[in-house]
Amino acid sequence: MNFLTLARREIRVLSRDPATVVDPAVRLVFKHQGGYATLERAEEAQEEPRFRPYDGHVHGVLYRVTRADFEKLSKREGGYLVQELQVRTYDGAAHTALAFVSNPLFKLPQEVCPTEAYLAKVRDGAADNYLDPGYQAFLSGITTVPSAGLGSEYFNTPSKYMGYSFLVVVGLITLAFFFQH
Template identity: 30%
Template sequence: MQTASLLFLNTYSAFMYTGNRLDTGLEQHLNCKGKADDILRFGRVRYFAFGSNMNPGVLQGLRQVKPIKACPGFVKEYKLAFNLLGTPGIEPSFASAEPSDKEDDELHGVLFTLTRLDWEKVARTEGVGLAYSLEEVVVNTYQGSKLQAVTLRTKPGPLRAPFGKDIQPSEGYLDLLIQGAEYYNLNKEYKDKLRSIRPNPAVLVNTKNMYRFLGINVSN
């Protein structure tokens, strides 16, 4: 099995933890309250999600990670990239937070406060150290706070798309991002930007059905 296929299986093995569905009580944690000047405090970690982990069906329903707090926000001078190699014909790429040389670029997502154990689960199932490296960022919440957090950037090496290029993801994967953006009511302009991304035409399977099989409901 190729390295890319191993990555795909490792990344999505996290989706098989449980068949439990979304705990709708998560909605009560949508407001970020209080400030801390460090990423890790009192055994908790602030994690900025911009990819499939924005989708509560992925993070909470299937990864079994239950955020203490969650609120929308953005990181300035960063952009959404699809440069983590996946499995050709199935899931060609996964999302990454990439620095941008454009001052007006913003990467929107969800700032989660997690227990240390839940953060370790995210890091392990996302392949931190193999696929991703940690990136320290300052998140501007929609409520006006600025908080330090960690996010994920594709690690240099064989799993990073060459020549600084993006590889279009599948339609099913894009749906996961769009649903997460809708759930957390991200900036309309950013949601429109997600919807404008064209899915990879070389995908050979119905990834919407694939994610349904994994217990994630995606749009029709």
Template identity: 80%
Template structure:
């Protein structure tokens, strides 16, 4: 993640001014893969079971293949700062994953993955603006050059006019269901009087 991502006026954390530490790292479990299946075309992590295929292999769009593990940045922050960040990461839940820093130290890290209510049924192509931030973060944090090459090979789409496939999540239908139920209750109330 780029230090710029969490330094805007609404950001709960100021990475540039933070006394926290950060280290390049990768997910130890090779079955955990980066996929673009979060509402709006954002990234999440998804486990591919033995004998299964990744979203990259079974669904369109197909991205440039990458045999390695998911790379990112391990931030060491205070509990208070983590709680602030967790409140801002709508649509994600926290899971624990084992990660290894580039100096071979291993840690159990808390990571944000898609809440099932905000997870798309099919992988989509990420937007230019979003993937540019991901690539910038990889570059700024000196992630593995092979992983940066993988990120550079991912196709993007303009952010304007995204199709319904970018928002087709269970949360969308729950919202519609709530509106229908509210409308029926309102109608029933008026017909009783």
């Protein structure tokens, strides 16, 4: 959501508009590996969200970029899938948007508090894009944790265990190779 982050990634923004996700069942949660944000539908959740927005809608920014820049951005967003969402800009126009949503392999089983550094970027993005002041207040009320020294609950995703499994398989193959010779 942060315009400066996009600029640093050399993404040229053609236009930007504050918007809300139309479906009230979609909510913002901090369940992506490392404590990053993602969107999830209420019926997918195992528990109530830790942070409930004041108006029941997820607010964000509808950025218009070139296809090439979107592809460049997609390559940088590790562990996310692209999903279509219906959004409505603050001026009332309806759009189909592409949003980055956690790949299930990178999704934490439970919501965590975001890091100070990450949420500062989200808050700055909300302010820079003139999101509703009530939503900005909601973001300001979210509890954060220091960016260093995150516990295992921030990394216990299926991708972590797949990585360990891969290392075990490689180790077994290596052992088998040496025992055959």
